[in-house]
Amino acid sequence: MKVQITTLLCVLATLLTFSGYAQGTVDTLCGANTDQVQVCIGDVCSDAGVEVCVPTFIGQFDALAGIQFRLAFDSTRLAYTRFTAANARLEAGSTVLSPGPGLVSASWNDPDLTGLTFPPNEAAFEFCFNVLDTAATPITFFEPDVTLRAFDILGVVVEAGSSPGSINQNCNPVAPTCNDGIMNGEETGIDCGGPCVSCTTSTDETGMQDDRFTVSPNPLTQNSILRVDLNYATRGELEIIDSQGRVITKSTIEVQPGVLDIPLSFAQFPRFGTYVIQLTTERERFVRKVLR
Incomplete structure (x- = not known):
């Protein structure tokens, strides 16, 4: 591994x-x-x-x-x-x-x-x-x-x-790439997914693009939405983690096939800075970096 x-x-x-x-x-x-x-x-x-x-x-x-x-x-x-x-x-x-x-x-x-x-x-x-x-x-x-x-x-x-960053584990057998949502390059990760890949760093989210798990607008506003778009039903644990690794909020959500929009508020991100939103389903883990 x-x-x-x-x-x-x-x-x-x-x-x-x-x-x-x-x-x-x-x-x-x-x-x-x-x-x-x-x-x-x-x-x-x-x-x-x-x-x-x-x-x-x-x-x-x-x-x-x-x-x-x-x-x-x-x-x-x-x-x-x-x-x-x-x-x-x-x-x-x-x-x-x-x-x-x-x-x-x-x-x-x-x-x-x-x-x-x-x-x-x-x-x-x-x-x-x-x-x-x-x-x-x-x-x-x-x-x-x-x-x-x-x-x-x-x-x-x-x-x-x-x-600061956050750590991501992804046990998908597919080798990590720069656009698979795994935190290569821009983030911190312990990744048991396959060969290691170094990705180009930028000021946007190019190291973490997974269209199934997105936040817009990002940097956050009072109208930002977390969108989950999966093709299967699952239960997931949703966490917001600050730059010091502290879990700010944790909740369990039910996901059905299709688009699920979750409103975000500044109350979930109490300080200005970098946060990670992490969703762990029964099959896989998604991670998105956000800025407030």
Whole structure:
């Protein structure tokens, strides 16, 4: 069984592996569309039941003297094992701890105190996990408003952002592609569906186009509709998950063959940001990223 971990990416296209780090040609570099320091999680494939390492890209890594962030995940499904850095200077200044189940805190401070510049198309760090379960499992940034920080050589805090995602499992025997609704490229996924595919990242939903499960308009308005269009009857569990992996709402719906329109409201998405709407039926799982 194959497992794929992919996260809402700033960097992805054709990935190559060099010295344990994912890098290669990119369509959108991490941090390319912002002046902020940006932390972006990469794409890794591995067999189920073994260790997988997730590369971390940092955009706008320009004369920085420090950066810190915290990742969150379900410790019943993933077990953190180790951390590596791309070079000796990053390694020497790094402190990585697991303060509790399902949490990994990382901080880097320049040991030379002169500021470091690092390219956005190369992985600065890797976080490795043992995959305990192929069920859907978020890997997200924990409370980024509080724990995500970057510093310049004077010790002044500079603006920083993150690219959180959600995890998707899809056991359909069809090999994943860029338009099958599986979270390749734009999202985070543990995917036991087949060979891993790296997909082009964009600002829209090209990595998750499945016409049977759509949201319009997206970004959300008070008139947004979730449309489910299946050719079979089923019962499904509908979840809305925030960027920290927390389930905001969960409900059971009955789906009949044909179109089912479900109105969405801002009350279901209490804060501005990225969310994932996930429908798990008796046959398959659908995932859609939405923005408020």
